[in-house]
Structures are given as structure tokens and as C-alpha cells.
Amino acid sequence: MPRSRIKHETTPEVQKAFLVGVEFKDPAYRARAGARLPLESSMEELALLCKTAGLEVVGQTTQTLDAPNPNTFIGPGKLEELIAWRSALDFDVVVFDDELSPRHLRELEEALGEDVIVLDRTGLILDIFAQHARTREGALQVELAQYEYRKPRLTRQWTHLARQAGGGAGRSGTGGVGLRGPGETQLEIDRRRIDERIARLKRELEEVRKQRAQHRAQRKRAEIPVVAIVGYTNAGKSTLLNAIAKADVLAEDKLFATLDPTTRRVRLPHGHLALFTDTVGFIQKLPTQLVAAFRATLEEITEADALLHVVDITHPSAFEQAQTVIDTLRELGAGAKPVVTVLNKAEQLSPEQRRRLATGALGEGIFISALRREGLDTLLAEVEAVLFERLVPIRVRLPYKASDLMALFRREGAVDSELPEERSVVLSGRIPGRLLEVFMPYAAGRSAP
Structure with a gap:
């Protein structure tokens, strides 16, 4: 750990x-x-x-x-x-x-x-993060980030790290003092041990990443869309997940109270099902080591069908916090995802404050109170519209062997025309925005895989 x-x-x-x-x-x-x-x-x-x-x-x-x-x-x-x-x-x-x-x-x-x-x-x-890592995945990610951060900073306070990582070095087979090579300093030994531990952690996390990818593939086959809840740390993401899913996710008035992602199934107003995933909060000056080490967890965001951006609208720097989240999403490659913005903690606002904010930079957001469960019906209706009801035009060339995608297009979208070809069929119509990533590789004009 x-x-x-x-x-x-x-x-x-x-x-x-x-x-x-x-x-x-x-x-x-x-x-x-x-x-x-x-x-x-x-x-x-x-x-x-x-x-x-x-x-x-x-x-x-x-x-x-x-x-x-x-x-x-x-x-x-x-x-x-x-x-x-x-x-x-x-x-x-x-x-x-x-x-x-x-x-x-x-x-x-x-x-x-x-x-x-x-x-x-x-x-x-x-x-x-070291204090709040609860799962094996979280512990691995934090330990990797710690080692990559500390390696170039080895000084008198950072030596013998291989024996300080909560037994991690022992598990990797590099525990204990060991024999010093010719002319090798203790600092060099520590750096070598760190390199060995980093390599092992990366291998273990790659296995975790593969497991997550398998789980996401299973969810996609079940055709249940995924909504990743994102936001600045302490904006109320876990409280919101508890409110809409009747979940029991830890929700405290602390930064980074939850570290490991939690997923819950939610039934939307018109009966559709969606999976909502609570993710680690963002923060300004987010350490690059964390972005790299938490690749497996952050892929829950990049692979989601839509994002639910939670903003603490009562914070004096709410706009700057929201912009930090948007910038981080772009860095992760998720900047083009459909986003529903929610302005949380609205119970603390006066009617005049709400009117003023409604005309500001965050004016398109939906006012809610996750704590009091107010505005959630409007929020879930908007999420359902983004996932299922708002259709975007597209023209794709699908090979006949991709019968599952043809069925998905007909079932979830609206087909305007079909043009059979020798090895494929060209479908023109409209599909939900959440399915764009699935069909874009087959966009007409490209050769079918």
C-alpha cells in the first residue's frame, strides 16, 4: 500500500x-x-x-x-x-x-x-490519495504516482524508499538491504529499486486496465449507456450519485473524500437504464503523475457515453473551477463528449442569485440540490434526452458481417435510406449522440474494415 x-x-x-x-x-x-x-x-x-x-x-x-x-x-x-x-x-x-x-x-x-x-x-x-486509496487498483495507482514523483527528488528525507512503501518493495522481490555493487551509492540503490517497483506497478496496472476494458465491453454489449460524473473536487459528485441511485457512496465535506470509481444503475424517467460512474475529483494544478498513473480509472471518463459535470455554484471561484474541469477533460481526450452541466448546492442561493447566474457563463446549467434531492427529475430527463432522444445525422457504410451494428442503428436511431452494395450497405439517418463513436469508423467515404 x-x-x-x-x-x-x-x-x-x-x-x-x-x-x-x-x-x-x-x-x-x-x-x-x-x-x-x-x-x-x-x-x-x-x-x-x-x-x-x-x-x-x-x-x-x-x-x-x-x-x-x-x-x-x-x-x-x-x-x-x-x-x-x-x-x-x-x-x-x-x-x-x-x-x-x-x-x-x-x-x-x-x-x-x-x-x-x-x-x-x-x-x-x-x-x-495515499490515505484514501481503498481498493487494490487505487493503491497501485497512488503508489505508482508516488514513486514517479519521488524518484527525481531523492534527498536525505527520501532515501530507502523501497522499504518505506508499506511492504510494496518486499512484494516485488526487492525488499531488504541487498548487496551494493562496485562504487554504488545508497542513492543509486534506492533509484534502482524505485525503477524496479515502477516497472512492476505498471505491469499490474496494465492488467487492471485490461480488466476494466473487458467490463466496459460487456456493458456496451448490454447496450446500457454510461454517464461519468465529473467535477471539481468537493463539488458534490458522490452526494449526487447517492441521491439519484439511492447509493451509499462515501460523501464528506473534504477534498478527495472518494478516490476509487463507483458505478450504479439508474432508471431514467421514460424507463431507459443508464450506468452512472462517480469519478475522482479534479483540481487546479492537477499533478501530471496522477493523470498518468490514474489512466485506468480516467478511461471511465474517456469511454463514457456522456458526462455529468457537477459545479459547486456557491463557490466564489465556481467559474474557474468549472473551466479547470473542462480543460482537464480536453487533456484527457474527452472534450467532445456530450455534457450535461449541473449547478449543485442551489438551495443556498436566493432567487435573485439564481436569476443572475442564469444569465452568466454557466447559465445553461441545471440548478439542483443533491443534498435535498431537488431538481433531480429535470436533471435525469435532460440526461435521457442526451442519451436517447436527441438524434444527430450520419451516413455510414457497414459491411454485411456487422449485422449487430445494423440492428443497433435501426433499433436506437432512425433510418432514412438504405443502399445495398456488393459487400456492404450504406445507411443514412440519425442516431443518438452517444453512439457516434461506435459508428464513426464506418462513416461513408471510408473503406469498410
């Missing part, structure tokens, strides 16, 4: 954390860093991440820079201030709101002393 660097239940006192945030003047650099929220909102989010990780935030400081300091990320004066805060507040952990380079970590650890843990936003999120 993945191992957390933050101490938890066995610690008599909660560890104290001090937060550091930087706002960059250059918009291009902010974009490269993945920053969308204003610095104040981002720091509030970082504090909530610390709370989720079991840390007590005792203070914070921010700085405006043109670019990161090449040695310590923050400027020399701000570092001296941080050292002074360390003496005054006696904190155990310093958490930066951005991802730090290996050099930044080394320099900061040396400046602050060996009894202070330096974490960046990525390391903190990985720690939270």
Missing part, C-alpha cells in the same frame, strides 16, 4: 503546517503552472487540502514574483522570514502551493533544518 509522509493516528499531537504561496506576474508562467484560481482562493484550497491530510495550519505567507527563484523558489528575504516563522510557530511541515523542483526541495530542506518536512502541492495531494 502507498505510504504517507505525514504522521496520523499514531501521533499524539497533530502536525503543524505553514503554507507558502506565490503569485507570478507573468500570465504565461501562471498558465504553465496550471493556476486558475486567484491566489487567495488557491491558498484557501491548500488549507483545506492540509485539513484533509490531517494537518493543522498555523500560518501562511505569500509573495509576488516575476519567476521562481532558481534555488529556493521564494526570494532570499521571504526565506529568512519563513525561518523566523519557524522559530515563532514551531511548525513541522512547510507546504508550498506550487510544484517544487528537486533543487528547490534540497535547498529549502537545508535552510529550514532536517526536522522540517517540505512538501509541495503535488506531494500533499499524493499524501491525501
Whole structure:
């Protein structure tokens, strides 16, 4: 299982954390860093991440820079201030709101002393994921992300990782000290062990990915469409799944309260069935290691027939959060999926606030309250319309051997014309948008496979 660097239940006192945030003047650099929220909102989010990780935030400081300091990320004066805060507040952990380079970590650890843990936003999120991984798949994905993140950052606080990964190295056959080769340093041994563990984790996750693909193929054969519930973390995705499916998914007021995907069957207003899958929440500055390691889970999104985008409409940065989700979906290759946007927690809005939001950037969303189960009938009717009722025109050339696709076209769509050919038949008509990906390889004008 993945191992957390933050101490938890066995610690008599909660560890104290001090937060550091930087706002960059250059918009291009902010974009490269993945920053969308204003610095104040981002720091509030970082504090909530610390709370989720079991840390007590005792203070914070921010700085405006043109670019990161090449040695310590923050400027020399701000570092001296941080050292002074360390003496005054006696904190155990310093958490930066951005991802730090290996050099930044080394320099900061040396400046602050060996009894202070330096974490960046990525390391903190990985720690939270390590705490919340419940299934074998989740544990494998988090452990892989941890190793790939830590490998280039091996310093005095990261050595002997093969023996710290909750027994993982032992399972891979690389546990124990082992024999050191000629001239091989402990750091080189640790890196080699990490490489071996990463390779094993990737093999195990590939098997998980194949199993998921088989399950998705079975669902497609059953012709039950899949709706992936996506959204910014803590937007209310699990609460919504519980409401529409009478499920019992863990729903807490914490970031990343649920990590592993959960799927439930839901009957829509006109009797159609659909599978709704709750997925891991997105967040700004999402670590690239997580996107790569969670490939098997995120494929639930890319393979879904439609997406249900949940937005916490009461959040001060609701639009920026929604845009972060949209950008992440594009990065995953799911930007063209049919999307139903729901504006959750609407019970906290006044009628005037609803009217104002209805004319804003998120105006096409459906107001709901997942907690009070309000607006769900309208939501499910819209999902059903997207999946089954709204037809898009298409012309396909299907080989005669693809009789199952011909039957699917006739059953789910509307055929306007059929033109028999020697080895295939050309069907013109309309089909539900969720089936476009199935038929596009046979679009007329292309040779039949």
C-alpha cells in the first residue's frame, strides 16, 4: 500500500503546517503552472487540502514574483522570514502551493533544518490519495504516482524508499538491504529499486486496465449507456450519485473524500437504464503523475457515453473551477463528449442569485440540490434526452458481417435510406449522440474494415 509522509493516528499531537504561496506576474508562467484560481482562493484550497491530510495550519505567507527563484523558489528575504516563522510557530511541515523542483526541495530542506518536512502541492495531494486509496487498483495507482514523483527528488528525507512503501518493495522481490555493487551509492540503490517497483506497478496496472476494458465491453454489449460524473473536487459528485441511485457512496465535506470509481444503475424517467460512474475529483494544478498513473480509472471518463459535470455554484471561484474541469477533460481526450452541466448546492442561493447566474457563463446549467434531492427529475430527463432522444445525422457504410451494428442503428436511431452494395450497405439517418463513436469508423467515404 502507498505510504504517507505525514504522521496520523499514531501521533499524539497533530502536525503543524505553514503554507507558502506565490503569485507570478507573468500570465504565461501562471498558465504553465496550471493556476486558475486567484491566489487567495488557491491558498484557501491548500488549507483545506492540509485539513484533509490531517494537518493543522498555523500560518501562511505569500509573495509576488516575476519567476521562481532558481534555488529556493521564494526570494532570499521571504526565506529568512519563513525561518523566523519557524522559530515563532514551531511548525513541522512547510507546504508550498506550487510544484517544487528537486533543487528547490534540497535547498529549502537545508535552510529550514532536517526536522522540517517540505512538501509541495503535488506531494500533499499524493499524501491525501495515499490515505484514501481503498481498493487494490487505487493503491497501485497512488503508489505508482508516488514513486514517479519521488524518484527525481531523492534527498536525505527520501532515501530507502523501497522499504518505506508499506511492504510494496518486499512484494516485488526487492525488499531488504541487498548487496551494493562496485562504487554504488545508497542513492543509486534506492533509484534502482524505485525503477524496479515502477516497472512492476505498471505491469499490474496494465492488467487492471485490461480488466476494466473487458467490463466496459460487456456493458456496451448490454447496450446500457454510461454517464461519468465529473467535477471539481468537493463539488458534490458522490452526494449526487447517492441521491439519484439511492447509493451509499462515501460523501464528506473534504477534498478527495472518494478516490476509487463507483458505478450504479439508474432508471431514467421514460424507463431507459443508464450506468452512472462517480469519478475522482479534479483540481487546479492537477499533478501530471496522477493523470498518468490514474489512466485506468480516467478511461471511465474517456469511454463514457456522456458526462455529468457537477459545479459547486456557491463557490466564489465556481467559474474557474468549472473551466479547470473542462480543460482537464480536453487533456484527457474527452472534450467532445456530450455534457450535461449541473449547478449543485442551489438551495443556498436566493432567487435573485439564481436569476443572475442564469444569465452568466454557466447559465445553461441545471440548478439542483443533491443534498435535498431537488431538481433531480429535470436533471435525469435532460440526461435521457442526451442519451436517447436527441438524434444527430450520419451516413455510414457497414459491411454485411456487422449485422449487430445494423440492428443497433435501426433499433436506437432512425433510418432514412438504405443502399445495398456488393459487400456492404450504406445507411443514412440519425442516431443518438452517444453512439457516434461506435459508428464513426464506418462513416461513408471510408473503406469498410
